[in-house]
Amino acid sequence: MTQSLASDRQSPQVKAFSEISQAGHALERATWAAREFGTYSATDINRIVSAVADAASRHAEEFASATVDETGFGVVEHKIQKNLACSTGLLDEYAGADFVTPRVDSEKKVLEIPRPAGVIFALAPSTNPVATVYFKVLLSLMTRNAVLISPHPMAKVVSNRAAEILAEAAVGAGAPDGVIQSLPEPSLPLIEAVMKDERTKLILATGGTAMVRSAYSSSNPALGVGPGNVPVFVDSTADVRAAAAHIVDSKKFDNSVLCTNESVLIAEDSIADSLVREMSRLGAHFLTVEESKKLADVMYPTGRLNSEVVGKDAHVIAGMAGINSGPKTKVLVAPISAPVPEEVMTHEKLAPVLGFLRVTDAERGISAARAIVRIAGAGHSAAIHSTNSRTIMAYGAAVPVLRMTVNAGNSTGSAGLGTSLATSMTIGTGFVGRSGVGENLQPSHLVNWTKVAHSTLSQDPMPNYSGLDPWRSHDQPVPEYPVASNAQRDYSVAAPTSVADGVISKLGASADGDRISAVSDAALRAEIRRLVAQELANMSKG
Numbered sequence: 453m454t455q456s457l458a459s460d461r462q463s464p465q466v467k468a469f470s471e472i473s474q475a476g477h478a479l480e481r482a483t484w485a486a487r488e489f490g491t492y493s494a495t496d497i498n499r500i501v502s503a504v505a506d507a508a509s510r511h512a513e514e515f516a517s518a519t520v521d522e523t524g525f526g527v528v529e530h531k532i533q534k535n536l537a538c539s540t541g542l543l544d545e546y547a548g549a550d551f552v553t554p555r556v557d558s559e560k561k562v563l564e565i566p567r568p569a570g571v572i573f574a575l576a577p578s579t580n581p582v583a584t585v586y587f588k589v590l591l592s593l594m595t596r597n598a599v600l601i602s603p604h605p606m607a608k609v610v611s612n613r614a615a616e617i618l619a620e621a622a623v624g625a626g627a628p629d630g631v632i633q634s635l636p637e638p639s640l641p642l643i644e645a646v647m648k649d650e651r652t653k654l655i656l657a658t659g660g661t662a663m664v665r666s667a668y669s670s671s672n673p674a675l676g677v678g679p680g681n682v683p684v685f686v687d688s689t690a691d692v693r694a695a696a697a698h699i700v701d702s703k704k705f706d707n708s709v710l711c712t713n714e715s716v717l718i719a720e721d722s723i724a725d726s727l728v729r730e731m732s733r734l735g736a737h738f739l740t741v742e743e744s745k746k747l748a749d750v751m752y753p754t755g756r757l758n759s760e761v762v763g764k765d766a767h768v769i770a771g772m773a774g775i776n777s778g779p780k781t782k783v784l785v786a787p788i789s790a791p792v793p794e795e796v797m798t799h800e801k802l803a804p805v806l807g808f809l810r811v812t813d814a815e816r817g818i819s820a821a822r823a824i825v826r827i828a829g830a831g832h833s834a835a836i837h838s839t840n841s842r843t844i845m846a847y848g849a850a851v852p853v854l855r856m857t858v859n860a861g862n863s864t865g866s867a868g869l870g871t872s873l874a875t876s877m878t879i880g881t882g883f884v885g886r887s888g889v890g891e892n893l894q895p896s897h898l899v900n901w902t903k904v905a906h907s908t909l910s911q912d913p914m915p916n917y918s919g920l921d922p923w924r925s926h927d928q929p930v931p932e933y934p935v936a937s938n939a940q941r942d943y944s945v946a947a948p949t950s951v952a953d954g955v956i957s958k959l960g961a962s963a964d965g966d967r968i969s970a971v972s973d974a975a976l977r978a979e980i981r982r983l984v985a986q987e988l989a990n991m992s993k994g
Contacts, residue, residue: 472645475642478635481629482571483598484933491924492596492926494553497593501590503624506621508589508614508618509535512535513528516532516535522607523578526763534706538583538587542591549594553566564904569673570653576601576602577659580709580710582610585603585611586618593622593627598630600633602635615632626926629933644670647674648670652672657677661678675880675889677881679832681715681832682713685821685834686718686723689843690723690838690839691859697730699717702865704783705861707766710863711802712833712867713863714862719809724810736781741787744797752796757802761803761805788807788809792827818846831852831885832881833866834851834857835862835866837859839859854884854885867879874894879892
């Protein structure tokens with residue numbers, strides 16, 4: 453009995469070591485793949501990206517359904533739209549773009565040579581898992597980067613399957629094996645270890661605030677996002693019927709799991725009653741003050757958002773709060789008295805629920821929107837329905853966000869669907885939102901350019917670089933990963949806060965792909981035995 457118990461007690465430690473060691477293998481393999489991939493020509497890249505985008509689109513419906521089944525969030529039909537937008541949609545959006553071929557500016561006498569990041573560690577959220585995997589993989593491939601996906605634990609099955617399908621398509625089109633990988637069993641210690649490893653050259657952090665802050669403190673370059681909390685203002689000059697349709701359609705899209713979905717509706721008094729009628733006709737249920745309190749108690753029982761309501765249908769959330777609402781209800785709208793933090797409905801919701809505030813004029817509407825964003829969502833998004841150019845400009849200047857949609861649904865509009873913004877599942881919040889990127893993430897953020905600057909003196913001509921390309925075509929079979937047996941080498945990631953500290957410090961984690969320390973199986977077994985013995989000794993003392 454005691455021996456069995458001891459085995460159970462030590463197994464998480466050994467399991468954690470195994471997972472971190474496997475992640476180290478993945479990083480080493482990705483480092484090799486990135487080095488190989490960095491020599492591919494534009495023709496190679498176009499072929500591989502097209503093959504991966506096509507594979508992604510073929511599985512868009514399957515993965516949309518699997519995502520809802522696994523997470524319980526959102527609407528299958530809308531997830532299909534996002535999956536397509538982040539597969540063949542991205543292919544169309546960046547058709548003709550070239551992040552591989554050197555550029556020549558003859559007038560300024562500057563030659564620019566692209567330099568990819570290398571190994572990208574890409575985190576995916578539970579709310580938009582597959583669309584984010586598609587998006588980050590394709591951006592990485594367009595810029596000749598290898599990518600290691602970290603799925604959200606709540607969506608790890610579908611996310612890992614999506615990464616596997618994309619990896620098969622990439623290798624089938626000629627990419628080096630290992631250019632796309634994912635972590636089968638993501639955990640916080642494992643993610644933190646990979647983020648801090650020197651072989652990780654860039655982190656794309658999409659997820660909760662704590663995870664994004666951890667990425668920024670990892671000592672590796674990171675591009676992260678901030679929380680959304682979108683105010684939408686409808687002024688007296690708006691087309692009320694069109695505004696109502698845009699707001700309801702946007703708010704019900706994928707049950708509002710996009711961080712760009714509208715959170716608080718602000719309406720000028722002169723059109724507020726008309727807006728309520730139009731939205732009610734389209735499936736919005738405006739709550740009484742008493743119903744709003746019931747809803748707030750369910751959605752924010754401890755002052756924080758209840759994850760049980762995230763991505764659920766409006767009538768399901770109403771039922772949880774004891775509010776009578778039929779299945780035709782698409783959006784719940786709760787009145788608020790002031791745009792202050794104490795009013796919980798002024799905070800981000802990630803559910804088809806809107807706060808609703810009436811204001812006397814446009815000036816007060818702009819002030820209210822500014823207050824909402826200051827509560828949460830600085831740098832993210834805002835929306836307005838208006839035909840008054842002065843009001844629109846004043847709104848854009850006053851509200852501290854970096855994207856704003858006009859007379860459009862913000863859920864999709866700020867994500868680049870139906871507007872000319874870059875299609876993106878990663879919404880940078882810039883300086884005001886403490887983010888390293890101030891626009892929708894796009895391929896240009898994943899590649900640097902070496903600038904070869906020539907003398908501007910007229911007597912020093914610039915050589916002719918026309919037709920030159922330092923890369924070669926890869927039309928031959930893909931080279932194999934050069935390590936025949938990973939068991940004879942240590943590829944562990946540095947994990948200073950993980951349960952495998954002792955093992956990894958003893959074995960000496962490799963800092964990059966060119967410095968691999970040999971470790972024998974016997975040494976590994978001996979170290980694990982030492983940890984088990986130490987744990988048994990600690991148990992006996994207790």
